[in-house]
């Protein structure tokens with residue numbers, strides 16, 4: 468069954484120097500228990516998409532389109548109703564969690580209170596649950612009795628992951644949960660997300676540059692470039708046989724393995740090139756690519772590509 472269905476989502480930031488087209492015509496759906504990884508170079512719109520789903524974009528953002536969570540278009544919900552969905556149904560673990568934790572509450576108490584509010588259980592079991600999840604994300608015991616500012620940025624993000632997981636949401640959106648972690652800790656977080664999804668059946672949107680984590684965790688993959696989805700399909704298929712020249716470059720460009728990034732730069736989102744947004748960097752560019760915007764077309768069941776070259 469479909470849990471989330473995003474239709475023609477547009478997010479713009481009007482700035483004095485021009486309008487930033489951060490997301491343009493994003494269509495995406497996610498089934499119950501499905502695990503989707505969102506990948507793409509920096510600035511491609513991954514975080515904006517994650518935040519748009521839970522309506523946590525900065526006030527200046529102009530949002531259009533539809534975000535259906537089961538039978539509700541989240542974009543039409545009053546703020547109070549949206550707050551009820553956030554945390555209970557959908558939790559997001561943000562990339563820069565500076566403002567996501569309450570600065571005047573100790574971390575353990577904060578998670579305890581959220582768990583209590585969510586499950587209406589007593590203080591003690593809720594606190595035990597908080598400690599349990601803090602341990603699962605690899606934080607030392609003292610973290611529970613610390614204020615957020617006493618933890619490093621990385622530790623705060625893991626505390627937020629502990630909070631997200633302790634709420635057992637139906638959909639967890641995790642933005643770069645493995646970033647900057649050493650390899651045992653990274654493996655621990657991947658295992659934890661496996662547990663939350665495979666065993667507990669939560670759906671996951673994993674936003675990541677960690678292609679190995681995407682490979683391990685994702686059922687489906689959405690590849691983003693300059694505010695659009697350019698390739699979408701089963702993760703297995705795309706890892707085995709990516710079709711879009713951008714995806715191919717991205718999958719071959721693992722800097723940690725000493726492989727080269729894609730030459731050139733992503734376009735400015737205030738001055739987008741005509742035609743295919745990737746054409747200035749594309750090795751397979753043809754005349755039509757400079758003129759016509761390619762649609763995201765299905766090249767075989769469940770596999771979509773936004774490319775004149777691949778779909779013809």
Ligand SMILES: Nc1ncnc2c1ncn2[C@@H]1O[C@H](COP(=O)(O)OP(=O)(O)OP(=O)(O)O)[C@@H](O)[C@H]1O
Pocket residue numbers: 480482487489507508509510511512513514515516525562736
């Ligand atoms: N508040 C804002 N005002 C103006 N532009 C913004 C704002 N927030 C994001 N953007 C722009 O939207 C685009 C997408 O940003 P986003 O943070 O979603 O990228 P990302 O794919 O998450 O990148 P990264 O991999 O580095 O996290 C960027 O060009 C960014 O500059």
Ligand SMILES: [Mg+2]
Pocket residue numbers: 513514515562642
């Ligand atoms: Mg981001």
